[in-house]
Amino acid sequence: MDFNVNLPIYLQIAEYVCDRILLQQWLPDEKIPSIRELAIELEVTHNTVLRTFEHLQSKNIVYTKRGLGYFIEPNALNLLNASRKEHFLKEELPSLFYKMNIIGFEIDELVNEFEKFKNKNNS
Numbered sequence: 001m002d003f004n005v006n007l008p009i010y011l012q013i014a015e016y017v018c019d020r021i022l023l024q025q026w027l028p029d030e031k032i033p034s035i036r037e038l039a040i041e042l043e044v045t046h047n048t049v050l051r052t053f054e055h056l057q058s059k060n061i062v063y064t065k066r067g068l069g070y071f072i073e074p075n076a077l078n079l080l081n082a083s084r085k086e087h088f089l090k091e092e093l094p095s096l097f098y099k100m101n102i103i104g105f106e107i108d109e110l111v112n113e114f115e116k117f118k119n120k121n122n123s
Helices: 009-022 035-042 046-058 076-103 107-121
Strands: 062-065 069-072
Touching (some): 009 046, 035 046, 046 062
16 A cells, blocks of 8 residues: 555554445445555554544444454445545545636536546446
């Protein structure tokens, strides 16, 4: 995994975990890789992964079963979808609309491009 120097590594790993959940690669109540396994896979320290899991636990994305490890919260997918949509609407979409307005890019063009994107990526 390539890390961005502008964001703490544990938060980038949290995004990685959340992406796995959103893509439904990791399912509700499913055990996720151990701290050790994820640390090896991502080439980070155990403490960094532990900090990631503690952060996600505080956000109700993962939970622990004593002696068994970390698992995906049953409602994690819904929480993440709502959170990501809110962030997109408040943080990213206004910038996109601003740029579209400046260059005279019409919403119909955006819809067409989005449909092409969906067709290409869903096939």
